[in-house]
Amino acid sequence: MARIAEEWFAICGGCEVTILDIGEPLLDLLPQLEFVHMPVIMDHKYYGQTGEKDKIEIPEADIGLISGGVRNEEHKEIALEMRAKCKTLVALGTCAGYGGIPALGNMYLTDDIYEKVYRQSETTDSGDTPSSGIPPLTDRVYAISEVVPVDIVLPGCPTTPELVVAGLTALLGGAPLKLSEKSVCDECPTIREKKAVSTLKRPLENIESVGKPLDQVRCIMEQGYLCQGPATRAGCGGAEGTPRCIRAYMPCRGCFGPIRDKANPMVDMMGALSSIGLDPKQIPDRPATFNRFAGAQGRLRPLPRR
Ligand code: SF4
Ligand code: SF4
Numbered sequence: 001m002a003r004i005a006e007e008w009f010a011i012c013g014g015c016e017v018t019i020l021d022i023g024e025p026l027l028d029l030l031p032q033l034e035f036v037h038m039p040v041i042m043d044h045k046y047y048g049q050t051g052e053k054d055k056i057e058i059p060e061a062d063i064g065l066i067s068g069g070v071r072n073e074e075h076k077e078i079a080l081e082m083r084a085k086c087k088t089l090v091a092l093g094t095c096a097g098y099g100g101i102p103a104l105g106n107m108y109l110t111d112d113i114y115e116k117v118y119r120q121s122e123t124t125d126s127g128d129t130p131s132s133g134i135p136p137l138t139d140r141v142y143a144i145s146e147v148v149p150v151d152i153v154l155p156g157c158p159t160t161p162e163l164v165v166a167g168l169t170a171l172l173g174g175a176p177l178k179l180s181e182k183s184v185c186d187e188c189p190t191i192r193e194k195k196a197v198s199t200l201k202r203p204l205e206n207i208e209s210v211g212k213p214l215d216q217v218r219c220i221m222e223q224g225y226l227c228q229g230p231a232t233r234a235g236c237g238g239a240e241g242t243p244r245c246i247r248a249y250m251p252c253r254g255c256f257g258p259i260r261d262k263a264n265p266m267v268d269m270m271g272a273l274s275s276i277g278l279d280p281k282q283i284p285d286r287p288a289t290f291n292r293f294a295g296a297q298g299r300l301r302p303l304p305r306r
């Protein structure tokens with residue numbers, strides 16, 4: 001029986017829904033798991049059941065899962081406690097692994113974010129930045145591995161039920177889990193002709209050949225749509241192989257994060273676009289677009305003030 005502790009930081013909750021989406025294989029795993037901490041389903045108090053403790057405390061566990069990046073000082077404290085109490089720590093989903101969508105905020109200084117949200121937003125009455133009873137924001141969004149050592153990253157926004165099962169099964173059996181170091185393109189069955197394209201199309205225009213078998217469809221990027229398959233880690237297709245968005249005749253948005261931990265998706269995408277004659281300058285917000293899911297670990301920084 002493995003004791004599991006799960007935490008969620010700067011997230012949307014989608015990665016927790018993925019755990020439910022596992023479906024029947026979860027019934028096979030459950031007899032081997034004992035959930036000792038999971039705020040999404042359990043009313044576990046951080047400071048003891050009656051608030052008697054003076055520091056955050058999480059029960060000891062064999063496997064710790066954290067979804068979401070670190071966005072405030074409380075997240076940081078909980079991450080340190082999770083690392084201290086969990087034998088193995090798993091970053092669940094791309095927010096935890098690479099910052100995810102919340103790390104787009106890393107393009108702005110925290111004071112500018114407060115200013116925008118509390119004083120410049122047209123839909124909010126202007127007021128002071130709240131400071132009482134809530135933890136202060138950190139200076140930026142951090143991937144979990146920037147705060148504490150992480151043993152495994154299960155990427156994806158959300159991560160996939162198959163990957164969660166593979167990760168838990170590997171951990172329960174004491175085997176390592178190795179992520180693919182291929183790109184989404186390597187698992188994409190569409191036809192690449194390396195023919196030049198001159199303009200990028202809007203993402204909502206219909207792609208050619210929707211409904212045809214994918215091995216008869218021309219590469220979506222070579223049709224002129226921005227597809228981030230060349231710069232994105234493979235694996236979202238699970239046992240079937242074909243990447244999830246490509247199966248739906250949609251371009252890859254890059255949600256599995258960089259192909260390797262130190263890779264730079266912006267450099268990889270500039271190269272891929274140039275190789276088929278597309279000028280990357282057609283994309284006005286290149287840093288945010290190419291690092292949409294991977295803005296932590298220094299990939300996105302505040303823009304110089306104008
Ligand atoms: S990785 Fe995506 S689905 Fe998971 S918590 Fe972050 S935003 Fe939500
Ligand atoms: S660019 Fe997109 S559509 Fe083309 S091969 Fe790569 S993943 Fe497939």
Ligand code: SF4
Pocket residue numbers: 156157184232233236237243244245246251252253254255256257
């Ligand atoms: S195709 Fe790309 S965006 Fe879609 S699920 Fe796979 S990695 Fe994520």
